[in-house]
Amino acid sequence: xxxxxxHRWLQAGFNIALVAALLTAxxxxxxxxSLADRQRSGVLKVCVPASYPPxxxxxxxxxxxxxxxxxxxxxxxxxxxxxxxxxxxGKDFNPRNWFLTRAQCDIVAGGVADTIQxxxxxxxxxxDAETGxxxxxxxxxxxxxxxxxxVLPGTSGLDRLALSSWLRQQGLRAxxxxxxxxxxRALAAGTIAAGITExxxxxxxxxxxxxxxxFWLDESVFPxxxxxxxxxxxxxxxxxxVANALTTLANSGVTEALRHRYGLDGNxx
Numbered sequence: 001x002x003x004x005x006x007h008r009w010l011q012a013g014f015n016i017a018l019v020a021a022l023l024t025a026x027x028x029x030x031x032x033x034s035l036a037d038r039q040r041s042g043v044l045k046v047c048v049p050a051s052y053p054p055x056x057x058x059x060x061x062x063x064x065x066x067x068x069x070x071x072x073x074x075x076x077x078x079x080x081x082x083x084x085x086x087x088x089x090g091k092d093f094n095p096r097n098w099f100l101t102r103a104q105c106d107i108v109a110g111g112v113a114d115t116i117q118x119x120x121x122x123x124x125x126x127x128d129a130e131t132g133x134x135x136x137x138x139x140x141x142x143x144x145x146x147x148x149x150x151v152l153p154g155t156s157g158l159d160r161l162a163l164s165s166w167l168r169q170q171g172l173r174a175x176x177x178x179x180x181x182x183x184x185r186a187l188a189a190g191t192i193a194a195g196i197t198e199x200x201x202x203x204x205x206x207x208x209x210x211x212x213x214x215f216w217l218d219e220s221v222f223p224x225x226x227x228x229x230x231x232x233x234x235x236x237x238x239x240x241x242v243a244n245a246l247t248t249l250a251n252s253g254v255t256e257a258l259r260h261r262y263g264l265d266g267n268x269x
Contacts, residue, residue, distance in 0.1 A: 034235035038106060044079040046070045047105030049089040053204045054262040055129060055227065056110035065129060065262040066109040069246075070229065072254055076245035096121050106238065108230035111200075113158065115225055122230035123239055125246060128259045129227035133158055133217045134202045136187060137194035140213040145171030147193035150186045152177040154198030158225070163196065166221055180205055187212050 038044055048056045048067065055066040063071075067083065074081040084105055088098045100108060113131055114124045135142055143149070149172045153160055167174050175192060177183040184205045186192045195202075195212075202214050216224070231239050249255050259265060 035237035143193035
């Protein structure tokens with residue numbers, strides 16, 4: 001004997017009951033008041049590093065691309081801007097180790113790369129700025145196998161493991177640099193054949209780029225990443241408002257003007 005097939009309406013009824021239960025559970029979640037809270041306070045708090053040229057410069061006359069961008073976003077939202085300078089930003093490539101809190105900032109800017117690692121901690125809204133690994137050498141290219149290369153990892157979350165593996169494959173000997181000053185001195189003294197660092201760190205080095213040109217590493221191996229504004233996970237109403245503000249600024253030509261002002265047109269310098 002064949003077993004009777006369950007009535008199709010039974011399955012449909014079960015599915016409807018499951019969806020209804022889920023919707024009911026969602027209704028008990030606390031409401032997202034992130035935008036309303038900002039409107040109530042009248043202030044948009046943005047955490048930035050002390051310096052990350054050209055995104056954050058510390059120069060009131062030309063405060064940097066990200067600094068001017070978040071000011072324009074705040075204006076679009078009808079809020080005043082409060083820049084909160086936190087030295088912890090950029091001290092580690094993992095944003096989790098910057099020890100940021102909601103009390104300090106609504107948005108994080110000036111050194112946030114739109115990478116998978118960053119997205120595990122923050123929601124991201126990409127900007128027009130772009131970063132990636134770059135090389136610096138007298139020849140404008142990587143030196144031959146066996147050469148010593150100074151590596152300054154930077155803090156934007158680029159893939160260090162992929163870089164380390166690639167250096168080994170090329171037969172290059174990596175020498176870790178602890179600061180931009182140390183990398184610049186080593187290049188000037190010729191104690192390293194080339195340097196590798198993150199794009200914006202390279203552009204801030206005190207070096208003669210005619211003697212030591214800066215160049216992108218092989219893009220087929222090392223993709224470029226967009227920089228971003230970071231927001232706390234769950235702040236959906238604030239994220240939508242900021243995203244809409246960025247769209248308005250792009251359509252009105254504001255972001256293009258900022259991009260040209262700070263040299264973010266795709267060239268390294």
